Amino acid sequence: MQTPLTKNIKPERDFATLDNYLETGGYDGLRKAVTEMDSLQVQQTVKDSGLKGRGGAGFPTGMKWSFVPMGEDAPTTKYFVVNADEMEPGTFKDRVLMEKDPHQLVEGIIIGSYAIRASAAYIFLRGEYFLSAERLSAAIAEAYDKGYLGKNILGSDYSLELYLHTSAGRYICGEETALLNSLEGKRANPRAKPPFPQVSGLWGKPTIVNNVETVCNLPHILHYGPDWFAELGVGADNGTKLFGASGRVKKPGVWELPMGTTIREILDEHAGGMQDGYKLRGLLPGGASTDFLVPEHLDVAMDFDAIAAAGSRMGTGTMIILDDHTCPVQMVLNLSQFFSQESCGWCTPCRDGLPWVVVLLQDLIDGKGRPEDLDLLLRQTRTLGPGTTFCALAPGAMEPLQSALKYFREDFEKYLSQPVAAGAQ
């Protein structure tokens, strides 16, 4: 089974129904987990598989789970939360999984919940994904009917309630601790860590937050085994990944491929290469908050370590392509405007630094920039960098800026000598 995540997605039908899902081994993974294994064995299986988080951070999932208190003395109220707040610009992979194969996510949630003995689970779904909400609601109701949810799942001693929460906008809700605050009905400001959610999360109880795509891997890892999962990757990381591309490529889209597939293969063989008349100038490999890579990096493997070694982050694995007709400075301005308006406002470097970056870039483009502004922008990338802010939003915002200053410096400098905007629109 080479493409486990998308095997039920077929062009001739809108989505996979429960019957479609059962036909291809659906809920067999769950059955194995709750009837043949105990929770710690499920955790070990996931640890052995080497599954890493697919939401952007790439943290080993089994390890994340291992910090949840387990056993007889552990708290009985624990939560499993799915981060379905897909809002990273350039990212559109979780939508596909939820709209087209909702039961895969539901089964994965029940397995993950069982692994940590969660008493309740929530899907935190971005409000704009109406179709996903409709399909997931229906799938959850079907799962209750079949005894996959509720009391004594499949005749075991394990019970679980699953709730769908739809959000009301704001990118910061995708930050794990801000998400928990939002789920508690508050403003989505992040929390300080420690304590980590595994110890004190939703309502102060032990909580795991995992991305949609991460959770969708669980039924297959349980069904086919951790060794099978390890063999699917062609690089350092295991399993498959939904990779994507948007921008001026011939066939923008999302494709399930082995972890470690090269950027070149995704771009040329799946996205069809650049549109006629356009050349590749650079790309953000994993969404808006990743560093630019340039054509010399085309043969780098898309796995967490290889992209990190090349100076970027794999992030969500959906690439944003910069063509040679689009001005990199204007692109960074658009990205900075996004991050600036989505700042939750809690900490000073982000709340005050990001709008300042926007003003500096806009002034530059309007012909009002000064030579020292480039140094000022570079300084911002450190002031708003990792370790100085309350969460990773501002450091993420600085990734495209710092890498654009590195790779496209002459485009910035052009605005200093030529006040006329030389850009896309």
Place this chain on the structure above:
Amino acid sequence: MNNSAATIAEESRLSEQEIAEINEEASHYEQKSGASIEALKIVQKYRRWVSDDSLKQIAELLGMSPEELDGVATFYNLIYRQPVGRKVILCCDSVSCWMLGANDVQDGISQRLGIGLGETTEDDEYTLLPIVCLGACDHAPVMMVDDVLHHDVDEKQLDKIFENRK
């Protein structure tokens, strides 16, 4: 604002249906206040926006102060604390849509409806708002009209969507 929910006009009182839906959501959380966002969306579903009167009543139902709830309501992009038209157009302006013509889509809508960002048509039919990445970047440029996603938006599509507005 006067914080007492007792002084609310009859037509602004939450209906039994709204209250029932809010209470159902509230039962999913350890504390009722956990349902604040859902509650705001429920009331918005029936009334298009959240007025001060609605806010006060929701706050009372959930055991929150109106100020605390207003802090939540004004944090989220999709909660409207001002009146909006019968249909809300959300036009994505994030990076991939920007590269592939979001500005033209916005201009196209403004031309046909005679409104700019943040404005509502005189007949109260449409409000036009910008929105951040809608997660359909492989079909940029993208927009939503209420809960319907329109993708690969071009002049022809705009003609069709707004055909009674020429």
